[in-house]
Amino acid sequence: MTSKEPHVVVIGAGLAGISTGIALKQQLNCKNFTIYEKANNVVGTWRENTYPSTYFVGQPELQAYWEGLFHKHGLVVHTQFNTLYKSAVWDVDAQLYRIVLEDSITGAKIETQAHAIVFAMGGFARAMYPPEILGREVFKGAIWHSAEWDHRFVLQGKRVGVISNGCSVYVEHQYLRLTRDVNSKYPGWVQTLFAYVPGVMRLYRNIIMAVSDTVSLAFRKENTFVLKQARKGFTKYLKSKLPKEMLEKMTPSYRQYLQPLVLTETIDYPPHPHGILMGTAPGCRRIIVDVGYLDALQQPNVTVNWDGIDSIVEGGIKTKTGEVIELDAITCGSYAINTLPK
Ligand SMILES: Cc1cc2nc3c(=O)[nH]c(=O)nc-3n(C[C@H](O)[C@H](O)[C@H](O)COP(=O)(O)OP(=O)(O)OC[C@H]3O[C@@H](n4cnc5c(N)ncnc54)[C@H](O)[C@@H]3O)c2cc1C
Numbered sequence: 001m002t003s004k005e006p007h008v009v010v011i012g013a014g015l016a017g018i019s020t021g022i023a024l025k026q027q028l029n030c031k032n033f034t035i036y037e038k039a040n041n042v043v044g045t046w047r048e049n050t051y052p053s054t055y056f057v058g059q060p061e062l063q064a065y066w067e068g069l070f071h072k073h074g075l076v077v078h079t080q081f082n083t084l085y086k087s088a089v090w091d092v093d094a095q096l097y098r099i100v101l102e103d104s105i106t107g108a109k110i111e112t113q114a115h116a117i118v119f120a121m122g123g124f125a126r127a128m129y130p131p132e133i134l135g136r137e138v139f140k141g142a143i144w145h146s147a148e149w150d151h152r153f154v155l156q157g158k159r160v161g162v163i164s165n166g167c168s169v170y171v172e173h174q175y176l177r178l179t180r181d182v183n184s185k186y187p188g189w190v191q192t193l194f195a196y197v198p199g200v201m202r203l204y205r206n207i208i209m210a211v212s213d214t215v216s217l218a219f220r221k222e223n224t225f226v227l228k229q230a231r232k233g234f235t236k237y238l239k240s241k242l243p244k245e246m247l248e249k250m251t252p253s254y255r256q257y258l259q260p261l262v263l264t265e266t267i268d269y270p271p272h273p274h275g276i277l278m279g280t281a282p283g284c285r286r287i288i289v290d291v292g293y294l295d296a297l298q299q300p301n302v303t304v305n306w307d308g309i310d311s312i313v314e315g316g317i318k319t320k321t322g323e324v325i326e327l328d329a330i331t332c333g334s335y336a337i338n339t340l341p342k
Pocket of ligand 1: 015
């Protein structure tokens with residue numbers, strides 16, 4: 001650290017790390033910063049998750065866009081790839097952090113110092129097979145996590161088991177061709193406006209940002225009226241889309257406080273008189289726009305099984321009722337929450 005300017009260290013070169021780099025340069029005129037990234041390239045989640053989507057913008061386009069920003073803003077010279085953050089200690093006397101890193105390839109220890117650290121390591125970066133489901137190694141078919149999509153496997157005509165019912169599976173369903181192909185591309189005239197009329201795209205983005213921010217404010221727990229209406233609206237939508245036998249299972253309870261169940265393994269929550277906020281009130285969890293998932297679940301080639309998984313066996317999945325569902329492939333879409341760095 002020869003410069004007199006404070007040294008800022010950013011951990012991670014995903015969307016947050018790249019945005020921080022741009023903001024440091026543009027808004028704070030800071031030139032003395034280093035981004036440490038454990039992988040050999042930028043874009044984090046969207047570098048790794050190559051699972052296909054036919055409705056939303058695909059991974060290659062997202063990756064190209066963020067790589068473009070990374071280069072356009074000259075962040076290459078500020079970035080050290082293949083470098084894993086291990087720990088940092090605040091040195092009171094020197095008034096700086098002493099940081100320990102590791103070369104991801106050789107394992108060599110690297111030390112550096114910084115006046116400020118920005119952690120941009122991502123929240124859901126660790127793909128995880130539910131630990132309670134045993135037997136993955138005995139399965140004779142193909143098995144993969146949605147974060148490590150097996151593009152060589154031809155799904156057509158195969159019996160595929162999909163573990164979990166969350167956001168990743170929701171995106172995958174289009175690739176599994178469970179529903180018609182849809183595409184969210186803007187009409188040609190809108191694309192032309194975006195490309196050639198200055199300010200239109202920025203205005204449009206700002207409107208999206210304003211709407212998103214307003215919506216998230218509207219979902220605050222004091223806004224009981226809004227929450228009630230949202231609950232009503234979402235439940236009505238589910239009712240219009242799902243047959244009776246699925247409705248009860250697919251409708252969230254929308255209870256605000258629950259006793260700690262899942263998250264306590266990774267995060268230490270302070271005790272709350274009513275338990276902890278688990279994000280089941282409308283708006284606490286990400287609201288997903290349904291572009292065909294609920295219809296897909298009702299297609300004749302799809303069965304939704306609620307029996308619970310006992311284990312994975314040679315030929316497929318054994319449910320808690322003892323039934324073995326024969327499968328050629330299994331995909332899984334669950335994630336572990338990244339623990340906060342020490
Ligand atoms: C399957 C999936 C689907 C998602 N879908 C959406 C969506 O549709 N819309 C949306 O807005 N968001 C979505 N998200 C959320 C997504 O996490 C954000 O969009 C965004 O990519 C987060 O960026 P980030 O920079 O915070 O984290 P990340 O993209 O996770 O980047 C973190 C970076 O830090 C690096 N890193 C981690 N630990 C270390 C370490 N110890 N040392 C050095 N480097 C480290 C990682 O290698 C990575 O490059 C999704 C996430 C997942 C996992």
